[in-house]
Amino acid sequence: MEFIELAEQRRSIRGYKPDAVPDELINEVLRAGNLAPTAKNLQPFHFIVVRDPAVLEELCAAYPRPFFHEAPVIIVICTEPAAGWTRDMHDGKNYCEVDAAIATDHMTLAAADLGLGTCWVCAFDPVVVSEVMRLPAGIDPVALLTLGYPNEPGREKKRKSLAEMVRYERWES
């Protein structure tokens, strides 16, 4: 698929068929995340693939929405801030969440290319996710990505126009 067509077709999917996702396809999605660029190539994140219905059930306590319950796979994207790049020469800003976001976006696009649906979920309870995932200290959950075969088309894309979003040369030219 042409890249721009893929970007247009990818939508957040909030309804899933119960069909299991083959491991080969899950691995393709993970590989796309693995190929994402990261600051200084530090790759300061971890992906936890949850397929076990018992663990999925526990995870649902962190985000009790029907579509989250339906997803046959949830990928928990965690950052390890101490392993990320920080802009020490200026303000010390840590870029691990930016890195994790790029990897997650790569995974959503790869999934769409494979005919799979995804939805970013960040409105979860991080305490519950950390407990259910048994995350050690220093590992933070930043996003939960549902993955499965869509049973709904997703919402029509609504975006600001480029004219509202893009400026040229300076803030005010």
Ligand SMILES: Cc1cc2nc3c(=O)[nH]c(=O)nc-3n(C[C@H](O)[C@H](O)[C@H](O)COP(=O)(O)O)c2cc1C
């Ligand atoms: C950082 C981030 C957090 C999000 N968190 C949620 C969420 O908690 N629940 C949800 O249903 N959708 C969530 N979304 C999905 C957005 O609502 C969705 O991407 C946006 O409305 C655009 O729609 P589209 O993905 O279909 O293009 C999130 C997306 C991003 C990028």
